[in-house]
Amino acid sequence: MGKMGTIKEFTMVGFNRLNNATKNLTEEQLDWMSCSEANTIRNILGHLIGEWYGFVPKILAGDKDLEVEGYAGTENKSLEEIKKDLAEGQKHLIAQLAKVKEEDLAKEMEWFMGKQSAGGYLMIAVSEIVHHEGQIAAILGVEKRIKGL
Numbered sequence: 265m266g267k268m269g270t271i272k273e274f275t276m277v278g279f280n281r282l283n284n285a286t287k288n289l290t291e292e293q294l295d296w297m298s299c300s301e302a303n304t305i306r307n308i309l310g311h312l313i314g315e316w317y318g319f320v321p322k323i324l325a326g327d328k329d330l331e332v333e334g335y336a337g338t339e340n341k342s343l344e345e346i347k348k349d350l351a352e353g354q355k356h357l358i359a360q361l362a363k364v365k366e367e368d369l370a371k372e373m374e375w376f377m378g379k380q381s382a383g384g385y386l387m388i389a390v391s392e393i394v395h396h397e398g399q400i401a402a403i404l405g406v407e408k409r410i411k412g413l
């Protein structure tokens with residue numbers, strides 16, 4: 265399968281988990297907070313989608329300072345709009361990953377984790393999907409317990 269195949273498969277596992285965690289979201293749950301310091305699901309999804317348009321292209325270019333268009337974010341968007349952005353963002357990430365060759369993964373770049381291979385930084389990026397899906401699941405679980413649902 266190779267490293268790139270593993271990265272793509274891990275990405276799809278993350279997408280499946282994320283899509284399952286968000287499939288029954290309500291508008292109210294997007295902004296629900298267990299305390300004033302907590303992130304919301306809206307914040308988490310905006311951050312995650314933003315990584316697919318900002319963080320990943322920089323890794324693939326091997327340039328942390330690359331100017332990218334980015335993602336406009338989830339603020340003031342409806343759940344339906346965010347779910348559309350989520351689906352489009354996933355397609356965008358899959359298309360980016362489809363262009364990566366095995367040899368591209370060995371290229372090194374200096375960034376927040378020091379000098380690492382592009383493959384290492386790419387694994388960090390796609391692992392964010394599972395990480396943030398876990399945050400969403402935790403928020404929904406806490407909400408359920410607090411509200412006695």
